[in-house]
Structure formats: structure tokens, C-alpha cells
Amino acid sequence: MILEAVKYMILGMGVVYVFLIVMVYVLDWQHKLLLKFFPESFEDTPPPSPTSKRDKLKKVAAITAALHHMKKS
Amino acid sequence: MIGISFILFYLAIAKGFEPLLLIPIGFGGLLANIPLANIIGDGGFIGELFKAGIANELFPILIFMGVGAMTDFGPLLANPKTALLGAAAQFGIFGTLVGAVALSQWGIFDFSMQDAAAISIIGGADGPTTIFIASKLAPDLLGAMAVAAYSYMALVPVIQPPIMKALTTEEERKIKMTTKRKVSKLEKMMFPITVLVLTILILPESSPLIGALTFGNFVRESGVVERLSKTLQNELINIVTIFLGLSVGSKLAAEYFLVPETLGILILGLVAFSIGTAAGVIMGKIMNKLSSEPINPLIGAAGVSAVPMAARVANRVGMESDPTNVLLMHAMGPNVAGVIGSAVAAGVLLSIF
Numbered sequence: 001m002i003l004e005a006v007k008y009m010i011l012g013m014g015v016v017y018v019f020l021i022v023m024v025y026v027l028d029w030q031h032k033l034l035l036k037f038f039p040e041s042f043e044d045t046p047p048p049s050p051t052s053k054r055d056k057l058k059k060v061a062a063i064t065a066a067l068h069h070m071k072k073s
Numbered sequence: 074m075i076g077i078s079f080i081l082f083y084l085a086i087a088k089g090f091e092p093l094l095l096i097p098i099g100f101g102g103l104l105a106n107i108p109l110a111n112i113i114g115d116g117g118f119i120g121e122l123f124k125a126g127i128a129n130e131l132f133p134i135l136i137f138m139g140v141g142a143m144t145d146f147g148p149l150l151a152n153p154k155t156a157l158l159g160a161a162a163q164f165g166i167f168g169t170l171v172g173a174v175a176l177s178q179w180g181i182f183d184f185s186m187q188d189a190a191a192i193s194i195i196g197g198a199d200g201p202t203t204i205f206i207a208s209k210l211a212p213d214l215l216g217a218m219a220v221a222a223y224s225y226m227a228l229v230p231v232i233q234p235p236i237m238k239a240l241t242t243e244e245e246r247k248i249k250m251t252t253k254r255k256v257s258k259l260e261k262m263m264f265p266i267t268v269l270v271l272t273i274l275i276l277p278e279s280s281p282l283i284g285a286l287t288f289g290n291f292v293r294e295s296g297v298v299e300r301l302s303k304t305l306q307n308e309l310i311n312i313v314t315i316f317l318g319l320s321v322g323s324k325l326a327a328e329y330f331l332v333p334e335t336l337g338i339l340i341l342g343l344v345a346f347s348i349g350t351a352a353g354v355i356m357g358k359i360m361n362k363l364s365s366e367p368i369n370p371l372i373g374a375a376g377v378s379a380v381p382m383a384a385r386v387a388n389r390v391g392m393e394s395d396p397t398n399v400l401l402m403h404a405m406g407p408n409v410a411g412v413i414g415s416a417v418a419a420g421v422l423l424s425i426f
Contacts, residue, residue, distance in 0.1 A: 001186070005174035008190075009167035012421045013160075019275050019417045020160040020410060026267055027153040034260055041257040 074327045078102040081220070090227035094200065094318050098220065101322015113323040123320040127208050127215070132317040133201035134285045139310030140201070140412065141289025142302050144380065146264050148405035151253035154364070155372065155403070159410025161356030162376030163418045165196030165349020173341050182337040187211055190422045192338050195222045196345025197415030198229070198377040204321065205282065206419050210426055216324025217335040221342040229382045232343070233350050234390050237374045240354045246394035248361065248369040250403045258296070265291040268413065272420075279420025286416065349377045353407065375404040378411040 035042060081099030085092035105113045113120045126132035149156060173189035176182050184192065191211035194203050195218060203222040207215045225232065238246075265287035272283040293302045324330070357373030371391050375383040384404035391400040 001178055002171065002175050005171040005186070005189070008425055009171050011425070012167040012170075012418055013164060015276060015421045016160050016163045016414050016417050017157075019271065020156045020414060022275065023268065023271055023413075024153040024156050026271065027150060027264075030263060030267060031150075031260060034257065034263070038257070038259055041259040042255055 074106045074325060074330060075103060077325065077330065078106075078322075084224070084227070091223050093314055094223045095227075097315055097318020098223070098322040098325070101319040102216075102325030103322075104319070105323040105326045113326065119319050119323045122316050123323055126313075126316055127204065127320045128212075130205050130208055130281075132313050132320070133205040133208075134281055135313045136201040136310060136317065137282055137285040137416075138289040139305050139313070140380070141265070141286040141291075142293045142305035143310075144286075144290060144293075144409055144412070145261075145405075146290065146409055147256045147261060148253070148402050149409050150256045150260055150264060152403070152406050154360070155368075155406035156410035156413075157360065158353050158356050158373040158376040158407035159412075159414040160376070161373065162349045162353035162407070162411055163197065163414045164352035165198075165345045165347070165377065166193045166415070166418050166422075168348045168352070169193035169196050169341055169345035172344060173337075176337070176341075182334065184334070184337065187426050188214060188334075190426055191218060192341050193345055194415070194419060194422065195225065195338075195342035196349045196377070197411075197418060198222070198226055198346060198349065198379040198383070199412065199415045200226060202282065202378075202415050202419045204317070206422060209423065213329060214334060214338060216321060216326075216330055217338045218342075219321040220325070221339050225342055225346050226379050226382065229377075229379050230386050230389075232346055233374050233383065233386050236347055236350045237354055237371055237387070237390050240351060241358070241370050243394055245358065245361070245370050246391055247398065248367045249395075249398050250369055250372075250400065251366055253402065258294070261294045262291070262296075265294065272417075276417055276420045276424070278424040279417050282416040282419060283413065286412070346377065350374045353377065369398075369400055369403065372400055372404040372407055375408040376411045376414070378408070378415050380408050380412060381405065383411070384408040 078099045081095045084090040085095035101119060104119060111117045170189055170193040173184055173192055177184045187210040191207045194206045200222050204219055207218045269284060269287045272280050289305050292298055292305060353373035353376035354370050357368055357370030361368040361370055371387045375387045377383055384401060387404040388401040391398045
């Protein structure tokens with residue numbers, strides 16, 4: 001009976017491992033597939049602060065340049 | 074028996090051990106032992122509840138839907154390899170099966186193969202799965218098994234750390250794991266479907282449990298049925314927990330509980346739990362040696378289900394060695410894989426017996 005239980009143990013652990021190993025591979029494959037066909041779902045919404053800051057600085061620079069130009073003329 | 078009910082109340086109220094279940098179970102036990110009232114017999118309200126939900130395994134399935142709706146599988150998706158730790162921890166179940174059969178063979182306890190299989194599932198540290206299996210394979214032992222399973226789940230923070238510390242070195246406990254990749258919403262939505270398809274292909278016997286789990290998770294991740302998801306996570310699981318607790322408590326009648334087998338169940342359950350923890354940690358050590366990325370073996374202990382308690386314990390033990398090392402999210406991967414692993418193990422046991 002003990003031998004039978006050992007047989008069940010090997011069978012059981014085998015099935016659990018096979019199931020989870022197959023799951024690991026399928027999930028990896030699914031990740032690659034989604035990355036290929038739906039890359040946009042992984043992208044973050046771009047953080048708006050750095051570009052808009054630079055834009056603001058550009059505007060400030062343009063206004064100052066314009067003011068200088070006015071004063072000179 | 075009424076004394077045992079009061080011990081359960083004490084554990085739940087004063088010690089805070091799984092009060093959500095031990096209170097209904099304890100009170101069910103109290104009601105079951107009232108003479109002449111026939112509360113648990115035919116026509117009695119707990120007797121009817123038992124027939125309606127435990128005898129036909131309905132309640133554990135409903136609980137699994139709630140568990141699915143409450144579980145975020147993101148950490149597992151971010152690092153699928155950690156699922157192997159959840160598989161290793163299931164060794165607690167099958168190792169104990171051999172142990173229980175051996176003890177019966179040597180005449181220490183008197184368990185049939187079915188009983189041994191049912192008892193060993195306690196090592197999966199999963200209450201609903203334990204009740205699911207017990208009501209199928211060993212209905213007479215249900216009360217003692219449920220009490221053992223839920224008590225040990227509550228005792229995770231006491232049972233696991235000594236085993237984890239004994240099997241790891243200080244350096245291993247300090248290992249920091251790399252940050253994980255981003256998981257997309259679509260990926261999370263696909264996950265329940267993928268797991269269900271795998272279950273159908275590999276082990277159809279597990280599909281009631283896994284099917285309910287994946288249904289709950291799909292409701293959660295679909296993101297368009299917030300109302301259903303909330304109901305599964307709160308109202309449904311709470312109502313079923315009350316019914317389940319009372320019905321399980323009804324099995325705490327003296328003629329079922331005050332037998333030598335109960336002691337055997339309590340001891341074997343503890344052994345199952347400890348072996349599961351040890352197997353997870355050892356698997357963690359092996360994976361750390363073989364894998365290119367560092368893996369902290371402590372997260373292996375979270376491979377026994379007991380979500381999220383086991384993951385919190387792994388995190389806490391890691392922090393004792395290095396307070397800046399946050400393992401919680403890394404430990405959630407094996408933890409939720411453990412839920413799937415023990416459902417698969419349950420399916421294997423059901424297909425054998």
C-alpha cells in the first residue's frame with residue numbers, strides 16, 4: 001500500500017509540475033504575442049511634464065526675444 | 074464538544090485566528106450538540122444547509138469564485154517562473170499522503186487510502202479545496218479536517234518562520250530581487266481564459282474549482298462589471314462563508330470529533346503544512362542557483378496557498394534580515410500559483426479515487 005501511495009505521489013507531483021510548467025511557457029508566449037500585436041497595451045501614458053516644461057521655456061524665450069527686439073527698434 | 078466550540082471562540086476572538094470562519098464553525102458546533110433540538114438532522118436548518126451546499130460541494134465552489142474575484146494575478150504574470158515554487162509546495166500534499174498511508178500500515182492510525190488522500194490536502198493550505206475534497210472522499214472526517222485546515226492557515230505566521238529560517242542562510246534571506254516588468258490590462262484579462270483552457274486540456278477533473286476561480290477573476294479583470302465583481306468579493310463570499318461555517322460546525326458532533334482519528338488529522342495536517350513550506354523554500358534555493366536572476370528562497374514558502382498571509386510572512390522574515398528588502402509582491406507570485414497548484418492537486422486526487 002505504501003508503494004501505491006508513492007506511485008500516487010509521483011503521479012500527483014508530476015501532473016502539478018507539468019501543469020504549471022506548461023502554464024509558464026504559455027504565459028511567456030502569450031506575453032510575446034501581446035507585445036507583438038498589441039504593443040500599445042503595455043505603453044505608459046506619456047508623462048506630460050518634461051515636454052510641456054520645455055515648451056513653456058521656449059515660449060518664455062520667444063517672448064523675451066520679441067520684447068528685446070521691440071525695445072531695440 | 075461544547076468545550077471545543079468555546080476553544081474555537083477563544084482562538085477567534087482573543088487570538089484573532091481566522092475569526093471569519095472559526096466563529097460560524099464554533100457556533101455551528103454549539104448548535105449541533107444541543108440535545109433534542111434536531112438542528113443538524115433531517116429538516117433541521119443546519120442539516121438542510123449541509124445538504125444544500127456541502128454534501129454536493131456547492132459552497133466551496135462559490136467561495137472559489139469570490140477568491141478569484143479578490144485575487145490579482147499580476148505578480149504571477151510579471152514573473153511566471155515563480156509558479157514553479159507554487160508547484161513545489163504541493164509536495165506537502167503528496168508527501169503526507171505517503172506518510173499517512175505508512176502510519177496506517179504500521180497500525181498507528183486507521184486511515185483508508187481515501188481518508189489519507191483527504192487529510193493530505195490540508196497541506197495545500199486552502200480551506201475551500203480541503204472541504205471540497207473532504208466532502209467527496211471522507212465525509213466523516215470533514216469537521217476535524219476543516220478545523221485543522223483553518224487553524225493551520227491562521228497559524229501560518231507561527232508555523233512557517235522557523236522552517237524558513239532553518240533552511241536558509243542569512244545571505245540568502247538578504248537576496249534582493251529585481252523589479253518586475255509591467256503587466257498590461259489585456260494580459261490580465263487573457264489569464265483566466267488561458268488557465269481554463271489549460272485545465273480543460275490537461276486535467277478536466279480540476280475544472281469545477283479552476284473554472285469558478287477563473288470566472289471570478291475574469292469578472293474582476295474584464296473591468297466592465299464592477300457590480301458583479303464587488304458582489305463576488307463581498308456579499309456572496311460572506312453569505313457563503315456563514316453557511317459553510319455553520320454546516321462544517323455541524324460536523325463537530327461528539328461521535329465524529331472525539332475519536333482518535335481527529336488527533337491523527339491534526340498531527341498529519343501540521344506535518345503536511347510543514348513539508349509544503351520546506352519544499353517551497355528548497356525549490357527556491359535550487360531556482361536561485363540555476364536562474365540568471367536572483368531569487369530569494371523565502372518566497373518559496375509562500376507557495377502554499379493561504380493567500381495573502383503566506384506572502385506577508387515571507388516579506389516579514391525577509392525584512393528581519395534586511396529591512397530595506399521588500400519581498401511582498403515577489404512572494405505574491407508563488408502564493409497565487411499555490412492556489413492553482415492545490416486546485417490541480419485536488420483534481421489529481423479526485424481522478425485517482
